[in-house]
Amino acid sequence: MNNRDINILIVDDEFSVRDSLCKWFRSDGFTVDTAENATAALERFKEKGWDIVLLDIKMPGMDGIEFNRQLQSIDKNIVVIIITGYASVDTAVQAIKDGAFEYISKPIDPDNLTHVIRNAIEKRRLSKENIQLRQKIEDLTSPDDIVGTSPQLRQVLKMVASVAKTDSTVMIRGESGTGKELIARAIHSNSLRRYAPIISINCGAFTETLLESELFGHEKGSFTGADRLRVGKIERANKGTIFFDEIGNISMKMQMDLLRVLETKHFTRLGSDKSIEVDFRVISATNRDLEKAVHDGHFREDLYFRLNVVTIDIPPLRERKQDIPLLVRYFFNKYSQSMTKPIKDISPEAMEVITNYEWPGNVRELRNVIERAIVVCEGDKITPDDLSFPFRGRAKQIISDDSLEAIEHSHIERILNRTGWQISQTADILKIDRTTLYNKIKKYNLNK
């Protein structure tokens, strides 16, 4: 911390004290200002933040003891040094009890003042460092890929902010690739549980038996192959959050087991009869129509209501197109830096193609397209030729033209790419003869 960066405010009704202290601190290079009473000092606080306040106890109006209390409520990390000509143990104790850092009586020994100020700076520096470190931890743990300014996304983030303060069970709904897990992590990292882990489990990725073991863990020897004790995800999520992705994909038996855990907050490891108490928040996500699954008898209604206390719907990317350029910039910066490629920009033509695409794979697809474009780009700008869309093939046919001709052009190219330019197979799929297909290829100037 440079002395110039340290702001010292001197509050004393005696001009000579203010003046001499001000000169003393200025010669050390500190940024100093003075105030003759508490009211004037409060005005100074409107102008900027102060690191250290030297405060006289005996002042007309609000005295130093009272003003110190007020200062502590404004900034609990502020370092207040009480100065008085009326030194007494009682006032010293009261000032320290109210959060003052030090108490010195005037006239002050210069060496004592130097020591007190040095310690005060160290205390302030540590407080600031702690705040920065805490912020850094939160930055590291909070998801940074939620990008956009569209009203739809703002509505989602508003919901995240309000639900994060509570301990309510949340269900996140949205198409694949919309960022459901990111939203779950955003809720967790803004909640009181953020210093405990968020444990994710993709319910669709396991068979029933494996999912059971993943969730509840098992004792050593509980089944063939269980050669050691395994702590399950529910146990690991204790004090934190558990995120069930693709919750609509779990079996009826797992639904029942899960419901029991959610209701009792107790579970047992496989192969054990010991009940373990857990405390966690549940966030689940699905892209399935759970109401229909309940109606059809594939999903338990009681579990549905237990999971679906607060619902957050994430709009697909095509419904918040104004966020696309921001997302493109974000992913462009992220990947061009990490790959250290000298690509400076994205061409307006490429941006147009990206903006006009429908993005069935949502943000995940956009991220992958940008990452791939940076990998394949050989110039200093990303062009439409660098873009490749898994659902639509090359980019150059993705145009903002909804004419029948444009759609035919795009559709033929997509099928040709799918069949690896097998003309007979493509003609069969398109239900046209080979000659017509050749004519269309020529007409649209399609190349393999």
Add this chain to the structure above:
Amino acid sequence: MIATKKIHIVPIQFHDGFLLDSLCLYLTQTFGMSAHVENKAINIKAAYDPLRNQHNSSHLLAQLIDEPPEDAGRILGVCSFDLFIPILTFVFGEAQLEGIGAVVSTYRLRNEFYGGQSDRQLLMERLLKEATHELGHTFNLYHCYNPGCVMTNSTYVEDIDEKSARFCKECAAIVQ
């Protein structure tokens, strides 16, 4: 470097010609400005605080810089009585940051003050260091953290003895 302006050394009830000569020589070399002893009437009584039995350095400084002569690039008052500023128990000296005036006292630079034997050479060295330090402030130098630099803060006479009489490279560059 200011060629035409001078450093005016104003003795305030200070009659030690050897120390004044030493100051003239050393400050001329250090600041590249000709240093001369110049007399000026200073109302010492006005700066005296009978309750503290000390003189207010800010009062003396104000008188020193009042209506400065045209050729006065800097004005340094030198006295032998104890100085204070209201909030502190004592000061070795005081200066205007980025101004023209400074004042120093030999009162607490003498070994006798601490119960020791008189040491003229040590007193001279301490005075040269304190005068250079205070004049350094008038060149907008803050307290320096480079060990040995004359601009390091000294609250004890031992601190003065520890540092050199010279500016560190960074401080010297600012003075030049």
